[in-house]
Amino acid sequence: MNPADLQGLRSGDLETRETHVHRLLDRARTQGDESAIAALHTLVRDYRDFHRSLYSRAMNQAAVFADAGLQEPLLAALADTRYNCQAWAAMGCAAMDVRAAVPQLITLLDHSQWIVRGETVTALGRLGDASVVPALRPLLGDQADWLRQRTADALARIGGDAALEALWHEFEHRRFPRIGYVASTLAQFAPEVVPRLLAAADSPDPDQRYWAAVALGSTGDDRAVPTLERLMATDRGSTVFDGEVRAAAKKALRTLRRIQTAIAERETALQTAPPQGS
Numbered sequence: 001m002n003p004a005d006l007q008g009l010r011s012g013d014l015e016t017r018e019t020h021v022h023r024l025l026d027r028a029r030t031q032g033d034e035s036a037i038a039a040l041h042t043l044v045r046d047y048r049d050f051h052r053s054l055y056s057r058a059m060n061q062a063a064v065f066a067d068a069g070l071q072e073p074l075l076a077a078l079a080d081t082r083y084n085c086q087a088w089a090a091m092g093c094a095a096m097d098v099r100a101a102v103p104q105l106i107t108l109l110d111h112s113q114w115i116v117r118g119e120t121v122t123a124l125g126r127l128g129d130a131s132v133v134p135a136l137r138p139l140l141g142d143q144a145d146w147l148r149q150r151t152a153d154a155l156a157r158i159g160g161d162a163a164l165e166a167l168w169h170e171f172e173h174r175r176f177p178r179i180g181y182v183a184s185t186l187a188q189f190a191p192e193v194v195p196r197l198l199a200a201a202d203s204p205d206p207d208q209r210y211w212a213a214v215a216l217g218s219t220g221d222d223r224a225v226p227t228l229e230r231l232m233a234t235d236r237g238s239t240v241f242d243g244e245v246r247a248a249a250k251k252a253l254r255t256l257r258r259i260q261t262a263i264a265e266r267e268t269a270l271q272t273a274p275p276q277g278s
Helices: 003-010 014-031 034-045 052-059 068-079 086-095 099-107 114-127 130-141 145-158 161-172 180-189 194-200 206-219 222-234 245-272
Strands: none
Touching: 003 014, 003 034, 014 034, 014 052, 034 052, 034 068, 052 086, 068 086, 068 099, 086 099, 086 114, 099 114, 099 130, 114 130, 114 145, 130 145, 130 161, 145 161, 145 180, 161 180, 161 194, 161 206, 180 206, 194 206, 194 222, 206 222, 206 245, 222 245
């Protein structure tokens, strides 16, 4: 490691050191610069020796210098309430696939700082499995809309029956009028979820028909087309927030077609691309 790379993290005013971190990150990302990466590793390993601002900026782009050998200091920072960078330690654990962090992350779900809760949810979505679903599920009822959305995204990323059931329960027993985040994440469980959504599109509840249409459009599944066309043509129902089911179905049909077109274009590109190494 070039001594200047490490010295730049320790000397000068804070703004100068922050600029140095960004330069190290840029060199690591664009050039794979070993000296820059080594300096960033030192920042993570000896984090207590460096200003929190430097640590947080590095963790925002932790993937560019990821290393399995950083697990121990990342776990230490995750538990370090005095250093107060738990949110950024969670980012680092997620970027570096530190699955040993999962038990600690679960304990942070009710942290007093909103940023810690949010990054913890995101990290659990990347690192967790079905065993963390019971811990995440209550957050679908959080008063903060952004946290509900992030939780739904995490559950969809985890996948599996338990995550699907958590999201479906929220879909059926809406606690909030606008649940587009639930609809969009349910669509990620296609094709298995499509029959459920088709059945929900026949519900006597216009709100459920509305959100079923939204979800069906995001599946890109051909089976949804007749139902969406019917809703668009005949459904005059309105939601509690004055949304029209027919309007949702029309928009969903456009979304479905865009998804299908994008898939077809990708498949064509793959078929016409020259073989690797040719």
